[in-house]
Amino acid sequence: MQAVILCGGKGMRMSNAPDLTPKPLVKVGGMPLLMHIIKLFQTYAIQDFILCLGDKSEAIKEYFFNLDWKAHDFKLTEKGVQYYHPPENWNIIFADTGKDTQTGGRIKRIEKYLTGDDFLLTYSDGLANISLPKLLTQHKKMKRLATVTGVKRPSAYGIMEENHGLVASFREKPQLDGWVNGGFFVLKKQVLKYLQGDQCIWEEQPLRQLAAEGQLALYRHQGFWQSLDSPKEVQIVNEMWARDDRPWVVW
Numbered sequence: 001m002q003a004v005i006l007c008g009g010k011g012m013r014m015s016n017a018p019d020l021t022p023k024p025l026v027k028v029g030g031m032p033l034l035m036h037i038i039k040l041f042q043t044y045a046i047q048d049f050i051l052c053l054g055d056k057s058e059a060i061k062e063y064f065f066n067l068d069w070k071a072h073d074f075k076l077t078e079k080g081v082q083y084y085h086p087p088e089n090w091n092i093i094f095a096d097t098g099k100d101t102q103t104g105g106r107i108k109r110i111e112k113y114l115t116g117d118d119f120l121l122t123y124s125d126g127l128a129n130i131s132l133p134k135l136l137t138q139h140k141k142m143k144r145l146a147t148v149t150g151v152k153r154p155s156a157y158g159i160m161e162e163n164h165g166l167v168a169s170f171r172e173k174p175q176l177d178g179w180v181n182g183g184f185f186v187l188k189k190q191v192l193k194y195l196q197g198d199q200c201i202w203e204e205q206p207l208r209q210l211a212a213e214g215q216l217a218l219y220r221h222q223g224f225w226q227s228l229d230s231p232k233e234v235q236i237v238n239e240m241w242a243r244d245d246r247p248w249v250v251w
Contacts, residue, residue, distance in 0.1 A: 003041045003120040008054020022056040024124040029241035034124050039251045044132040047090045050113050052097045052106040104200030111192050121185040127248040128225040130184050135219045139186035142217035146210050147186045150179030150218050151225040167216040
């Protein structure tokens with residue numbers, strides 16, 4: 001199964017960087033956030049990735065292109081380069097989906113690279129110890145076009161109303177706590193018909209329409225989940241890493 005990772009958002013200005021750093025390359029424990037996410041998928045034998053690139057896409061491409069010689073010992077001989085590490089168990093498609101394209105538009109643009117009936121989707125700005133096998137089991141059990149992971153968060157997030165394992169509707173920033181979109185999805189390829197144009201926002205009309213049609217199932221994740229939308233949140237998880245408190249590290 002393929003995993004699609006949205007990597008096209010605007011960068012984040014970190015305290016030690018003069019320019020905006022692409023969110024996927026923001027460091028957590030000395031390693032880019034995107035690598036933490038990839039390692040989570042690899043733990044569950046997911047090795048085929050599609051990165052939906054946008055702003056500062058060249059920086060993300062350069063990171064992976066230069067990873068072998070920057071991160072590992074190697075020997076240079078007349079026959080070429082010999083690296084002293086096992087080869088990475090991944091296949092990655094780097095897809096430029098436009099600097100100003102919205103999330104739904106980015107997903108639509110990589111349709112030509114999808115090879116199966118189902119695929120995984122997530123963002124590049126969050127950490128979780130989610131069980132992908134349990135997420136996939138719920139998706140198969142509910143037999144709907146899409147399954148979203150719900151997490152418990154305060155009311156600053158839009159809450160999902162549930163009805164017998166399905167997402168019935170969304171409430172924007174209510175006063176009570178509830179299940180919110182945790183950013184890990186399983187989607188059938190038919191979902192792409194809900195995505196129209198580059199300015200389509202996946203989290204708005206497409207998700208609402210799927211919910212209204214009874215086609216959006218809910219998987220409840222009770223474990224660790226943390227978004228990294230600000231330098232403060234990045235600082236929090238780096239402090240957790242420093243004291244060896246790393247619940248998202250399941251690899």
